[in-house]
Amino acid sequence: MSAIPATRTRAERRTTPGVRIGRRRKGREERRSSLLTLLLWVCGLYFAFPLVWLVVASTKDNADLFTSFGLWFGKRFSLFDNLATVFSTQNGIYLHWALNTVLYAGVSAVGASLLATMAGYAFAKYDFPGGRALFSVTLGAIMIPLTALAIPTYLLFSSAGLTNTPSAIILPSLVSPFGVFLMRVYAADAIPDSLIEAARMDGAGEWRIFWQVGLRLLGPGVVTVFLFALVATWSNYFLPLIMLNSSGLYPLTVGLAQQQAASAAGGGAQALFSTVITGSVVSVVPLILCFLYLQRYWQTGLATGSTKG
């Protein structure tokens, strides 16, 4: 049932972006509900409050942290001092962690979205023997708990000498079964068969059709898969925790967790609290900016995937 509406709205969206939403909203402007608005903003506050606290806390030194109220600024504005401490503690190891995170997440996300896009495109646009079976296997794999794989992967990597290298994080992160699923759904709607046929008539090879016709129409889908793969690797803690043991290779998640454990164990004596808090703020800013900057794309991409889940 959902297939027909989704195809229609997709066509509408492609030709006249925003028109449909405008039409639906017309004549409704007066129909705001104060009660619903209030309720939703209370929910919104719940989601915002921890982050507001975190940002406010990142402007305090350790003394203010303990003596001033959490949701308001302290006596001194120490954000810049804190930032300097974050980047200079342990010979500036935080910068290493940050660069590692960017490297692991960036390479994994580019790789994962490329593999998922090619596979999803093939599943959507070619009727080849074994295609359905392979797609079912991919779907089934969404349910495999990744941590059930982490232990054997660690042992296999260990015997191959891959542990404690960037590949140990990047290789397992290249697989995104959900990305394949999303790209298949997206490609089925976004690329008309007639366009592929026409390109074939013009003598274009299958490979060229994918790169020049397919990819161009798959933009929002690719951005969606890219962002979700980026977040998955960026926030991954379990895999780097077991794979890496030299702190110079840690991503931010493992590094921050280690600092948190040290500050908790030291009972505040080490004055690490404000460093951990400020380090946390710095570590979440890039991803939030990515999502805000690319929101048009991923919201479209998700809309297609979610109607046919």
Next chain:
Amino acid sequence: MASTIAARPRSRTGDKHRLRPGSTRRRQHAAAYLFVLPFFAVFVAMLIVPLFYSGYLSFFQTRLVGGVSFVGFANYLHAFTDTAFLGGVARMALFLVIQVPVMLALALFCALALDSGWVRGSKVLRLLMFIPYAVPGVVATLMWGYLYGNDFGPIAQTLRAIGLGAPDLLSPENVLGSLMNIVTWEFAGYNMIIMYSALRSIPGELYEAAEIDGASQWRIAWSIKIPAIRPAILLTIIFSVIGTFQLFNEPSLLHNLAPNAISNSFTPNFYAYNLAFVDQNVNYAAAVAFILGIVIMIVSYVVQLSTQKREKNA
């Protein structure tokens, strides 16, 4: 190959192609295989091989005397009598029946409200609710850990300021609830966006008629919108089931703050990690991880089955 095409007369490549020489079709099949090959090469190496290796490992035991020996299902039998493991699974089952419905109900309510157009500032709200998803679980947990804390947590500060005693949110009795709150905070917005995206894709005509007939917004939401986004809701349920049984980051970070409240078998996944990397008992850890995977598949399958049945009845 020919039979595949013949069996599906409405295949995407169309009738024209059947008349062409087979070499064209073969070339297209070859292209399709090449497109899926890179994904499946990594898929097999990083998913299938470790999965089977894990299964293999789970049938062995390493003893100090005698080395590695085949023990059949002994590890599995041990797991079913291991109170630490069973306690973790039971805790996650409790988590599943309380936290997941609350989170998804909150997500659905927000999605419907934002879609209805009755809320001021809905665009800002939508992003506000989604932002926690971009915050890594590690950061979310250490942030909430500080918020819960007695030293400089604003919750304790506020309660003390109004003359009440501050509750210990990280005590053994309260820590599961505190954990549920963290997970809800992290993922409610993500689920909301999936539901909201599905709601946006419902064509207006589906309920404009009902609106003209004077149906209330509640009725429209219940009878038209929610059934229309059932696939999206199912997706969020399944992801939540998988996520719940795999909880690791949150308990492992809270363990540093409250070692007495969070034991090393608090969640099955945390237990498997401690077995493998602290106790060096890789074989038993593999069995535990395997059982966990099977539990997840069974629960996901039951969820799918029950919603399908409801669809048929409807």
